[in-house]
Structures are given as structure tokens and as C-alpha cells.
Amino acid sequence: MQTDCKHCRDSLWSFVAQELSYAETKKIEAHLQGCPSCREEAERLSLLVSALREEIPLPATFSAELHKKLSHAAEEMTAEKPSRQKLLRWGGFKTLAPALACLALVIGVFSSGLYDQWRNADQILTEPPAKSPAPIESSVPTPVVTNPTTDAPQPATTTQPATTTQPVAEAPAPAQTELAPDAPTPAVADDIPAPASLETEDSPIGFALPRQYDRITCLTLLNTQAFLDGWQTASGYEWKSYLLKTDPRELIPGVDADATVLQLSPKIAENLLSFEESLSITQDGLSAEKTEFLIIITEDEE
Amino acid sequence: MLSEQELIQSAQAGNAVAFEQLIADHQKSIFSIAYRIAGNQEDAADMTQEVLVKVFRNLKNFRGDSKFSTWLYRVATTTCLDEQKKQRRHTAYSLDEELETEDGSLATDLRDTGPTPEESAERKAIQQAIHLAIGKLKEEHKKVILLREVRGLSYEEIAKILKCSEGTVKSRINRARENLKKILLQNRELFD
Numbered sequence: 480m481q482t483d484c485k486h487c488r489d490s491l492w493s494f495v496a497q498e499l500s501y502a503e504t505k506k507i508e509a510h511l512q513g514c515p516s517c518r519e520e521a522e523r524l525s526l527l528v529s530a531l532r533e534e535i536p537l538p539a540t541f542s543a544e545l546h547k548k549l550s551h552a553a554e555e556m557t558a559e560k561p562s563r564q565k566l567l568r569w570g571g572f573k574t575l576a577p578a579l580a581c582l583a584l585v586i587g588v589f590s591s592g593l594y595d596q597w598r599n600a601d602q603i604l605t606e607p608p609a610k611s612p613a614p615i616e617s618s619v620p621t622p623v624v625t626n627p628t629t630d631a632p633q634p635a636t637t638t639q640p641a642t643t644t645q646p647v648a649e650a651p652a653p654a655q656t657e658l659a660p661d662a663p664t665p666a667v668a669d670d671i672p673a674p675a676s677l678e679t680e681d682s683p684i685g686f687a688l689p690r691q692y693d694r695i696t697c698l699t700l701l702n703t704q705a706f707l708d709g710w711q712t713a714s715g716y717e718w719k720s721y722l723l724k725t726d727p728r729e730l731i732p733g734v735d736a737d738a739t740v741l742q743l744s745p746k747i748a749e750n751l752l753s754f755e756e757s758l759s760i761t762q763d764g765l766s767a768e769k770t771e772f773l774i775i776i777t778e779d780e781e
Numbered sequence: 782m783l784s785e786q787e788l789i790q791s792a793q794a795g796n797a798v799a800f801e802q803l804i805a806d807h808q809k810s811i812f813s814i815a816y817r818i819a820g821n822q823e824d825a826a827d828m829t830q831e832v833l834v835k836v837f838r839n840l841k842n843f844r845g846d847s848k849f850s851t852w853l854y855r856v857a858t859t860t861c862l863d864e865q866k867k868q869r870r871h872t873a874y875s876l877d878e879e880l881e882t883e884d885g886s887l888a889t890d891l892r893d894t895g896p897t898p899e900e901s902a903e904r905k906a907i908q909q910a911i912h913l914a915i916g917k918l919k920e921e922h923k924k925v926i927l928l929r930e931v932r933g934l935s936y937e938e939i940a941k942i943l944k945c946s947e948g949t950v951k952s953r954i955n956r957a958r959e960n961l962k963k964i965l966l967q968n969r970e971l972f973d
Contacts, residue, residue: 535908545833
């Protein structure tokens with residue numbers, strides 16, 4: 480009898496929801512006839528299930544309010560169109576949005592006086608002596624670009640169209656750079672090639688990260704669901720990194736410890752609404768006042 | 782009467798009226814989901830409208846790889862649950878906490894939509910308990926409960942929305958139901 484009750488209770492929701500086969504349904508019905516306790520449970524569950532399924536009526540003003548909001552959104556979108564066309568000459572919003580976010584990061588770094596500190600600490604992240612990063616000639620704003628020829632960091636610029644140029648193609652064979660003689664050993668694995676999907680102009684992301692982030696681009700995101708759960712709680716996000724053992728916000732000097740970390744891979748970027756949307760969701764969902772972002776491009780694991 | 786594809790194209794071009802027609806069949810379901818998350822009609826209405834405006838703004842990103850409804854419910858559940866997280870920072874609820882009005886009844890929203898005041902209050906109390914209980918579930922369980930129990934979607938459709946296997950959906954639904962039962966049926970008076 481007890482086994483029948485256990486089996487009945489385990490199947491009760493499916494029974495109430497009419498998900499069971501004919502034979503199983505008859506078994507449960509027969510048991511309920513002879514078991515008051517399970518019958519009571521079935522009645523409560525039935526109430527619960529029908530409450531869950533109850534369609535809640537829309538408020539009377541809903542349609543009118545929605546229409547007003549959609550009309551307003553349509554007007555805004557129309558007003559954005561000329562700027563959008565201008566934007567498209569620069570490579571489109573998907574190209575520029577990360578750039579704009581990087582710009583926010585740059586402004587934060589410069590204005591907080593951490594630039595010098597970052598510059599000095601940047602050597603931690605540069606290539607080992609045998610290789611050096613290709614100079615990033617893309618006009619996507621970069622916090623610091625270490626030019627191997629001049630050895631002087633170049634300030635970020637935003638004046639040129641955001642088209643990736645030759646350095647992206649050169650990424651697989653980075654140029655030489657020199658670490659300061661007493662620079663600490665980079666806390667990263669050696670010889671990490673940039674993910675191939677970042678190196679082509681067809682990349683849905685459409686821009687190349689500054690070289691010193693290339694190692695961090697190899698942080699591996701396990702799946703879309705982890706991403707959707709992860710970036711919503713950035714402070715608690717567990718870094719699934721096989722290369723870096725540290726939260727990159729700690730690793731990159733000058734980045735606010737509370738900076739919102741946005742991870743994207745080309746595949747995920749395709750499936751999300753848009754980079755813009757994810758950015759706004761991140762802002763809304765985490766903290767409206769946060770403007771500093773650390774954008775990390777990763778590859779999906781196979 | 783325009784087809785769904787024609788409505789999508791027109792809405793992608795910025796036609797708000799076309800978009801309203803496109804989502805006409807879905808807005809009640811999204812509202813029902815939002816209601817279980819938000820706990821009251823006013824917040825649920827705001828949440829639903831926010832979802833729909835976001836969908837309208839980002840419709841250009843819908844490529845037609847999946848059904849429109851699959852894409853819509855993916856966006857809707859994610860956005861509604863994001864909103865819940867924002868709300869939870871400002872509001873603390875407990876299933877044990879008595880949310881009493883001046884006359885002592887257990888409800889936060891006594892707007893009368895039922896046939897009698899007593900039935901209305903009882904229904905509202907159950908819905909409020911459901912809202913609080915769903916709020917206690919894990920993220921992945923919330924989604925399957927909302928899509929299966931509230932929206933009534935099949936395992937196959939849910940699997941497409943959540944981008945996981947049907948087996949995973951079934952397993953999550955079983956666990957979510959068990960957890961929801963445990964939380965809700967403790968309050969036996971509500972369901973007697």
C-alpha cells in the first residue's frame with residue numbers, strides 16, 4: 480500500500496495535468512478511490528495546477544498604454560535612423576557598441592588617475608620576449624596599445640571608422656615586444672593564439688580587442704545558459720578559465736573591481752538580441768549607475 | 782489579413798501597429814507569466830509592456846531561424862526574470878510573512894476580479910502564494926514552470942526556447958514541481 484501511495488504521489492502532478500497514459504491514469508484513479516490521503520493531496524494539487532494555469536485578464540488600460548509606448552519607441556527608432564546610417568559607415572552599432580563601452584572604460588581609467596599605474600603594470604599581460612603584439616591600428620578605442628617600435632603607449636582615439644585592418648590578420652603571428660628586464664612573469668599560459676573567429680572581418684563582433692586582452696579572450700564560456708545566468712550576477716560569476724585563475728577585473732590594472740564584465744562569444748552574440756540589448760540588460764539588471772565595463776570575447780567550447 | 786511573416790517584416794521596419802497585431806495572440810500569455818513573477822497586476826502590466834517594447838526595438842535581430850513565438854518567449858522569460866531580480870533588491874517577501882491589509886485578509890492586491898469577494902480574496906491569496914513560491918525557485922526551475930505550467934508549452938517547444946534537450950526539460954520540470962509542491966502545500970489551509 481505504501482509503495483502505491485509513493486508511486487501515486489510521485490505521479491500525482493502528471494495525473495492532475497493529464498499527462499499520463501491511459502493505463503497509468505486508470506491505476507492512479509483506482510488508488511485514489513481507496514486512499515483518502517492521496518485523494519486530498521490530489522485535490523490540493525488540482526487547485527494549485529489550475530491556479531497556475533489561470534489566465535489573468537489584462538488590465539483595461541493595457542492596450543492603450545502599450546500602444547503609446549510602442550509609438551514612442553517607433554518615433555525614437557525613426558529619429559535614430561539618420562544617425563544609424565552614419566553609424567553604419569563606421570561599421571555599425573555591433574562594431575561600435577563594444578568600442579563605446581571600451582571608451583567608457585578608458586575615460587574611467589584616465590580620469591581616475593590610474594593610467595600610469597596601468598601602464599606600468601601592463602607589462603604583466605604582454606607577450607613573453609619571443610613574441611610581441613601586433614600594433615592595433617584599428618580605430619576601435621583601446622585603453623593602451625603597446626607599440627613595439629616606439630615602446631610608447633598610444634592614447635585611445637575614436638575619430639576613425641571602426642574597421643579592423645591589418646593587425647587583425649597579423650594576430651596569428653604577433654610581432655615582438657620586450658618586457659622590462661625585471662618585469663614579473665605573465666600570469667598566463669604561453670602561446671595562446673587569438674580565437675580564429677575574431678580575426679576575420681566576417682566576425683559577428685567585427686572588431687579586434689586590444690592585444691593585451693588577447694589572453695583573456697581565451698577564457699572559455701561553457702554554454703549559453705551559463706552565460707545568461709553568469710552575467711546577471713557578475714560578482715558571483717565563477718570563472719571557467721583554464722588559463723587564468725583570477726577574475727580578470729583583478730588582473731587588469733585600473734579596472735574597477737566592480738566593473739560589469741560582459742562576456743561574449745560570436746555564437747552567443749548571434750543568439751542574444753543584440754549587443755546593444757545585452758549591454759542594456761546588463762546595465763539594467765545589475766546596477767544602473769555602473770558605467771564601467773570589461774568586455775571579454777571568448778570562444779564557445781565545442 | 783497579413784501573414785505572420787509580413788507582420789514581422791513590417792514591424793521590423795518600425796511599424797508599431799503591425800507589431801501590435803503580431804503579438805496580439807501572445808500578450809495575454811506573457812502577462813500571465815509576468816503576473817506570476819511580479820505578484821500584482823500593475824507591476825505585471827509594466828513588466829509585460831517593457832518586454833514587448835524591448836522585443837519591438839530588437840525585432841531586427843530576429844532572423845527567422847526559429848519560430849517567432851520561440852524567440853518571443855525566450856526574450857520574455859529572460860526579461861521578466863531580470864525585472865524580478867531588480868524588484869527583489871527593493872522588496873523582501875517571505876512566504877511566512879503575513880501580508881495583511883487593514884481588514885486582516887491575506888493579500889497584497891485586493892482588486893476584485895472574481896465572482897464573489899470571498900472567492901476573489903481566496904484566488905488572490907493563492908496567486909500571491911504562487912508568486913512567492915516561484916520566487917524561491919532556482920532560475921532554471923522558474924523558467925520551466927512558467928513555460929510549462931503557466932504558458933502550457935510542450936516539452937519540445939520549451940527545449941527550443943531554453944536551448945536544451947527535452948530530457949533536460951522533463952527532468953527540470955519534475956524537480957521544479959516537487960519543489961513548488963513542497964513550498965506551497967505546506968500552507969494547506971490555502972488549498973483546502
